[in-house]
Amino acid sequence: MxxxxxxxxxxxxxxxxxxxxxxxxxxxxxxxxxxxxxxxxxxxxxxxxxxxxxxxxxxxxxxxxxxxxxxDFVVQEPWLFILAGILVGFGTSMGSGCTSGHGICGISRLSKRSFVATACFMAAAMLTVWLTRHVWGIL
Structure with a gap:
């Protein structure tokens, strides 16, 4: 609780x-x-x-x-963290904002673009978890 x-x-x-x-x-x-x-x-x-x-x-x-x-960190390789940070930077630039900007601020302002962006990154996150756990058996 x-x-x-x-x-x-x-x-x-x-x-x-x-x-x-x-x-x-x-x-x-x-x-x-x-x-x-x-x-x-x-x-x-x-x-x-x-x-x-x-x-x-x-x-x-x-x-x-x-x-x-x-x-407990899943990934121990520092270069993977750096690569992930770079990819997130490109993603936020391409998506005109980050998850916090769209998911918290955009949706609360009823922004259509933020609803679409949030749906896309949530779907991508769910697919990634499903693939890593059930298909590739990583986690």
């Missing part, structure tokens, strides 16, 4: 942060868009995105320090 409460609280905090960021700054809390703002020399200084991203990183670090979860 405890994990359900933690998941519910996490979802509530995510919703509050997303809506708060939109109302306070007038911008969508999509992570790929925020990362683009932070990496751009012209927008870095005046962008509140750096504080949002820093808060995400610090809160995850604090949670890990506090709870000390036992995380």
């Amino acid at each position: 405890h994990e359900y409460i933690v998941a519910w609280l996490g979802g509530m905090l995510l919703g509050i942060a997303t809506v708060g960021y939109l109302y306070v700054h007038g911008r969508i809390a999509g992570i790929s868009g925020m990362l683009t703002q932070v990496l751009n020399k012209k927008t870095f200084v005046r962008s509140p995105a750096k504080w949002f991203l820093l808060g995400m990183i610090l809160s995850a670090a604090l949670y890990g320090f506090w709870q000390q979860p036992n995380i």
Whole structure:
């Protein structure tokens, strides 16, 4: 029961942060868009995105320090993580946003494009899990 409460609280905090960021700054809390703002020399200084991203990183670090979860990585090869990150970067560029941008922010604004994008990446994720577990027997 405890994990359900933690998941519910996490979802509530995510919703509050997303809506708060939109109302306070007038911008969508999509992570790929925020990362683009932070990496751009012209927008870095005046962008509140750096504080949002820093808060995400610090809160995850604090949670890990506090709870000390036992995380078992499936892939041990660092080059696979780098390749995955590059592929995700290309995907967010091609899809005009990341999963958080479309799935949380776009759907809440009733964006048709976000409904389609979310359906596509959820279908791709389900297919990937099915293939890796039942066809290839990896996981």
